[in-house]
Amino acid sequence: MESTTATLNPQLTGQIVQNQIRTIGINPNYWYAVAWAKDVTADQQITPVKIWNQEIALYRDQTGQIQAVEDICPHKGVSLHKGSVKGDNIVCAYHGWEFSPAGECSNIPYYPTDQKLPRACLRTYPVRERYGLIFLFPGDQSRADSTPMLEIPQYDDPNYLMIPIGAEFESHYTICNENTMDVFHGHLHQNLQGWYDPILKQLQQTENSVCAEYQVSYSGIMTNFLGLNDSSGQTTQTITVDYVYPNYINTLKGSSFLYLMRLPIDPSHSRSFAMMFVKVRIPRWILDPIRTVLEPVIRERFFMRFLRQDIEMIESEYSHYKQDPERRYVEVNPAIIAVQRLMQRQHDRYISEQTKISSHHQPLQSQDRQAS
Incomplete structure (x- = not known):
């Protein structure tokens, strides 16, 4: 049965973050990327x-x-x-x-x-090998075949340049996921000519997803790279950030797609496997022979510069959480709150299912003792 889509209020308003979100586990009854196939x-x-x-x-x-x-x-x-x-x-x-x-x-x-x-x-x-990745199903094996995997239709499209991006974080996975939904942190990347003046325009959720649409302005290196600039060198576009548990799909005007797969390693460590697909304004007869050279250059000189700044902030946030888990923080982005609730809901769903299974398989002798 399909989940019902609900539209949420995109208005920014202060809410206290419940730090129990930093203690939850995962719902293992999904396919998770765990390694690059080449490794x-x-x-x-x-x-x-x-x-x-x-x-x-x-x-x-x-x-x-x-x-x-x-x-x-x-x-x-x-x-x-x-x-x-x-x-x-x-x-x-x-x-x-x-x-x-x-x-x-x-x-x-x-x-x-x-x-x-x-x-x-x-x-x-x-375990399955797809899109140059190894996906693994860590939960109930009987559910593996009926659980859909992430689809990446751009993977074999020669019109896109694909840049694989990996990262490791000393952080609980929930903080990493909040960072991916948080388009308001463009301030962090201002020295890299990132994005600015973000506005949350729309926010929707289902039982298994949160989708946010932001209006974002770009200038300089970002507009040039993505081929979005007008005569003034500036542009305002809509970016869609779609968290479909446990993965992200970010879309920018059909010119770029980011598929980000999160691997929660343990309560203090996470890893990400991402693929950025960009329509490069270069004829294919020029692009095809230089793909293998162009991809690592773009990754290191462009995307990794942004990612390293994010890693520093994510790990700083987690470090202070560990020092004082009881301290409360204030969030104003309703998309972050929606993501937190989704992760909590998935965790609670799994715990509830496990409790029912344990109760169902309770030893007969124990059940008889309770009945008496």
């Missing part, structure tokens, strides 16, 4: 990743297919990513125990061949 190589190496305290080992089997298993050996509890890949199996470095992609123990080098192997199993995870 999970086919040379029998194992790549460790973490999503909300779950340690996971990624590797490629003999066919190059990505496999994802729990990064903790059920024998002695050591990290499996310290081991190796043998055929389709992952091998623990400590005692050489082997586990299949299905998580089953398939070999113990020193174990009698005529005896049945012990039931030592790894948890496995649904």
Whole structure:
């Protein structure tokens, strides 16, 4: 059933931030980007990743297919990513125990061949490779196939230049997500000729999303790069910031699209995988041969300069939260409040579902004791 869209009041007004938002977990019943595909190589190496305290080992089997298993050996509890890949199996470095992609123990080098192997199993995870990324489903595996993944229609469009952008943050993921929705922080980037005079024009929400439309002015380097400038070198455009849990899609007048995927690592660390698609005003016969050279230059000299300023502010905000978790702050952007409520709602939904599952599977003996 589709969620009902509600229009919210875009008027700026002061609201006290409830700091419990910095203590919530995630709803794991979604697909999360956890690694760039190029970083999970086919040379029998194992790549460790973490999503909300779950340690996971990624590797490629003999066919190059990505496999994802729990990064903790059920024998002695050591990290499996310290081991190796043998055929389709992952091998623990400590005692050489082997586990299949299905998580089953398939070999113990020193174990009698005529005896049945012990039931030592790894948890496995649904994993898919799309858009140059590895997506993983950390929640209820029975939901993976029916849960839609992020669609990026510009990925194979030759008319766009795609710039991959990655970042790591020493911060709770909620602060990172608020920063992405917060177009009012253009003041931070004024020395980079960023944007100015933002106005929140429209704000809508559903059960799983928050969509904000801002009117924003640009000048200088931004308008030139995006090809938006008029004869005066200035322009005013509408930027749409769409948070569809757990990812962002930002759109600027059809000239650029930003897809940002957040990886909540643990309560104090987050990571982002972003793809910026820009319509560069260069003929394709010129653009195509220089794409691989142009992308890193634009990323480092343009986008990373903005991102480093954001990282500094995000980490400063989280640092002060840790020093005094009880201190209250005031927010005036209703889009930020809506994002906070959405993240809280998703967390609460997952906790509620888990509580119902636990109650349903409560041991019969315990239920009988309660009934008596």
